[in-house]
């Protein structure tokens with residue numbers, strides 16, 4: 001098969017479409033013929049040599065895909081999946097390829113009303129947002145979520161899922177165009193982080209209360225202000241470190257608010273945890289997508305063989321939602 005390989009870490013030109021051996025499904029895995037994949041920010045780090053795949057994962061980039069099951073590996077008879085099924089999947093790597101081996105616990109059916117290519121952009125954002133905002137931070141109806149980077153792949157899903165449970169949603173994004181798209185998706189409080197202080201704006205909009213849950217992709221640079229922006233009993237879920245890894249934490253401020261901070265990475269979680277997250281997403285999120293209440297937001301699509309251009313587009317940062325890669 002062909003796959004995007006990274007012979008030497010570097011810029012987008014480090015991505016090379018090359019002939020490689022086909023993957024062989026191990027115990028509990030099926031082989032998927034990939035129709036499309038999607039670009040995630042973590043792929044840029046992997047390309048630069050800063051985010052190696054976990055042990056046993058494919059060496060090729062790609063944390064999600066959609067396609068058709070073409071072979072069942074050992075121990076997958078009776079798993080409910082058959083050759084020919086159209087699926088999308090959460091991966092630990094290997095999505096930028098013509099074929100990928102996938103643990104059955106990470107397969108999802110293509111939701112009703114979504115085409116196979118578009119489905120490739122759903123697993124990472126749905127699993128990341130559901131696991132952090134709902135399974136870990138327990139966002140409840142009537143509470144306020146602050147999602148940093150509201151126009152990102154993650155942000156566009158966070159807005160919609162939080163609104164679907166009756167939460168109020170605040171977002172930060174860079175510029176009016178991105179904020180307008182966030183508003184279309186249901187965001188109630190729009191903060192241009194380039195022009196405004198998000199703590200002040202959030203406090204003004206919530207009568208001083210702050211956010212019950214913050215989904216943070218910035219990390220160190222926002223740590224102090226995130227704690228300030230939290231409500232009493234607030235939960236800060238850190239999933240990205242675009243603003244650095246080491247920050248200073250005022251424990252006193254956290255303590256008086258009886259607040260909590262968590263930090264997780266989906267890719268490194270054990271198979272059983274990923275399977276539980278995927279099952280929860282199938283139970284809670286797939287019906288919302290099938291009913292049209294939550295939509296996949298796709299910015300652009302590139303041929304997989306030209307993944308370098310797709311990485312340049314993500315790095316340029318003017319996208320809203322997901323950037324997809326297709327085989328065609």
Ligand SMILES: NC(=O)c1ccc[n+]([C@@H]2O[C@H](COP(=O)([O-])OP(=O)(O)OC[C@H]3O[C@@H](n4cnc5c(N)ncnc54)[C@H](OP(=O)(O)O)[C@@H]3O)[C@@H](O)[C@H]2O)c1
Pocket residue numbers: 039040041042124128148149150151152153154155172173174175178193217218238239240241242243264265266267314317318321
């Ligand atoms: N831990 C996990 O399991 C996990 C899983 C998936 C994704 N993630 C993380 O989630 C983040 C989003 O991922 P993605 O694939 O959706 O990436 P993406 O679409 O490229 O989004 C990146 C976003 O970051 C925003 N941003 C940058 N600096 C900001 C700031 N100071 N304040 C607010 N927003 C800022 C950008 O918005 P502007 O253009 O408006 O600046 C952009 O929309 C990434 O950091 C990624 O690593 C983590």
